[in-house]
Amino acid sequence: MEIVKVNAALLSNYEVLSILSDVNNKDNKKDLEPNARTIVYETSQYLNQFVASKQSAQVISDFVKAVRSFGLTEAETLQLLNLHPTSAVEIQLIVEESEERLTEEQVDALLEIIEKTLPGKE
Structure with a gap:
């Protein structure tokens, strides 16, 4: 290689x-x-x-399109995709300055998108 x-x-x-x-x-x-x-x-x-x-190219594409409106960096989007957070605390650890950049409603919406779009951790 x-x-x-x-x-x-x-x-x-x-x-x-x-x-x-x-x-x-x-x-x-x-x-x-x-x-x-x-x-x-x-x-x-x-x-x-x-x-x-459990992921596929289509899952990744759908996820990236769904979270585009949140203004996340490429690295933050990648971490959300890889880590599959399930709580607001995990989002705060992944998204830099999340308190200033995201409202509580946006964090909840982000968690909902993650739950619906990405395969589960099971």
Whole structure:
């Protein structure tokens, strides 16, 4: 593997899992060094424990469109997607200066969007 452009984009856990699955399924995975194969395997196993394994490209697209009106940064949107918060306190920890940027109603609406749009943590 070769890094073409550093910091080209932020990736969700689902996207990382998808890339690792592609690497793992390719015929040339034998070309990977043993350490790289271990990293691919261990990271895939770790991410499969969380909501990333239940997400899809359509879910991510729908979620990003639904939260666009809240004025969140790309990093905040990504953290909401990856962490799947279920309480206002979790939103406050993820969204910088949330007390100034979001009303209580907006936080509740955000939690409702997360609950309806993203697959559950079960």
